[in-house]
Amino acid sequence: MRHLYLLRSLVWILMFSLLITGCWDRREIEERMSVTSLAIDPDKKGYEVTAIVPIPTKIIGGGGGGGGGGEGSAVEVFSSSGGNLGYVINMLNEKTTESIYLGNTQIVLIGEGQAKRGIGPFIDFLRRNPEVRRQLWPVVIKGKAKDAVKVQTNLEQVPTNYIKDLLETGVEGEEIPNFYLGKLFVELSSPARQAPIVNYIRAEKDKYEWLGVAIFKKDKMVGTLEDKAELSVLLHLREQKKGRIITTTCPDRKEEIVFMPHDVKRTITVTDQPQVRANIEIRGEIIEKGCALGFDQKKAFNAIEKQLEAAYEKKAKHLMDRAQKEWKLDIFHFGDWVRAFRPELWKRIDWHHTFPSIPIQVNYKVMVKQIGIESQ
Template sequence: MNTSCRFSLKLLTVLLIAAFLTSGCWDRREIEERTSVVAIAIDKPKEHPDMVLLTVQIPIPIRIAGSSTGGGGADGKHSVEVMSAMGRTVVDAFENLQKRLNQELFYGHTRVIAIGEEVARSGLSQILDPFRRDPQIRRLLWPIVVKGEGRELLAAKPTLEQIPTVFIMTMIENGTRNGRIPEVNLGTFFVDLSSASREPYMNYVEVNGNDIKWSGVAIFRGDRMVGKLSERETWRMMRIRERRDGGNIVFPFEGNPKQLATINTEFVNSKKKVTFNGDQVIVRIYVSIESNLLEKTFEIDLFNPETIKQLEQDATAYLEKYTAELVHKLQHQYQTDAFGIGSYIKAHHNKQWKNMDWSKQYPEADIRVFYDVKLRNSGMGMR
């Protein structure tokens, strides 16, 4: 090949590369040509229980206070639009909603999926199937079970934020950062749903008008919600499953319900020990916690070491008593391994795990939780 041909070949290669680099994405679409959805709700319409009711929350930039294109109300009550559509499936409902809009719906900014409790109790595998497949849907968004209908959460207008979804999102994120709310995103739920060794759960909220409250977690067996844990029950579960601090502990001093002490918790360590007695699984869980005294409703000498020891013993007894009640509820009422004990057995006793039917053996397992509470700081105050 002569010099002229080699030069022509190189020039053609450079031109082809340049053409590919400047062509852009074939399916590119400007963000201004899309309508962003920040939250989605899924319910069963009462008049058509065999259908899916889909609700979306869409922010209206021109109505948001501080927007360069126009002013909005300080409370942001009109900064979002909430729209609903029915369909035979979730995708069908999305398509029916799209027919009413002049721009394509975009779900890359969706941060919350609110699921009505009735939908959660009927099973989520088929409902969430399109969200698993859609590349626009973030795995880090927050799936939430709502008492009543999910669309009530999207219709609420908390006054502390212009965009209601931002309020919900920051409430969950701040709670998870402080160890008070479980960090259950969509990806986590999908992983737990696919696992044979632990059951999934979701954060649970209640809506009363414009008031939104985190109220614990929804417990699942398989893909169906079977019950709910209160806030304090959730904190007990978090200390065992997630090794998180949870919220404050309020307990009676020396068994007197009129003498209450409040401590915060700082998770230190958790250990599990599993042994086998024939087909019965014996589980012992040991949780170490450090704490600070936040409040007391009675007079005691906090400079007395025996008083500190008594507070530690009372806190330990309180936690062990109510955690035992939680274990009984999970084993016999809900029959769901929300503690994730099966995952520990699978990881550390894989030979036995392969021969187990955990769903049947779990309710009969001997599970006990022991605490070691140490009071590190009694705070400033009088005797």
């Protein structure tokens, strides 16, 4: 009898549990308003947040270009201000017919003024919000972020989709940093880093232009790096990516040659002094040249390779000077190597305090696969 009683009790418990289970706070996706991008600027109250919401019927209709808030626009723009991001998002909910949903947000546009003031508090909000995807792109906008949502491009109905495509294409080609929100969280949390680099973009009337990267010291922007050759050096050292094409003069110093890198290998050594030595090996091809080179192929290859090595090393030296003297920041992640491979050195010194005075040597080895030989 006792077993029968237990069995009946178990059946009743299972039946009752079927009635009470479920998502108590579930809301259908149609009942929420998907925000594709947020723009954040400084305000006397704290933050001014602009939310961009696509209008599905206009996007499906395939009408004209996107943009912010004109007649025929494919997006709706909502703005609000307040002392913290969570409060402002709640205020935005009062201006919409449905609650704001951040699960589809792809871009967070940060105005340059806000980046210089600091991004820590609202980054903390994004970290704690379970809806926010770690793969979204944080981007610093030259000027005000809210102006960037007004851009009307001919290629995209939702304007900030243009930024996403621009970044994804550059990352796929290994020409710009793959710096998404999750990496920003790691960068701000790691004791060996504390120097995020965030993609830096300018918004114009009908297009966006990738300018380079914004340099941060912890959560505050302290400068920009816009020289494309120096950005390539940064990618070589930091991410072991190939970077962009580089232009230098021919061995006769009269015309120019254009080099396209294909493969990059990086070796970094940290000594006990401490001193950093970085050796970078690049393979690529000449895609354009304005000088005639003779049939002595080996001599021509050597001359071009030496010229390219000198060009890369000159850019590397200038970038090191800026990092150590202007920003005083380890933007190259050398601290990761010290912490991982020289733990006793890491414990002995304050890496971030010592970095500006550490000798750093960067050597390049360039190997040209194709050159294009002409008779003279």
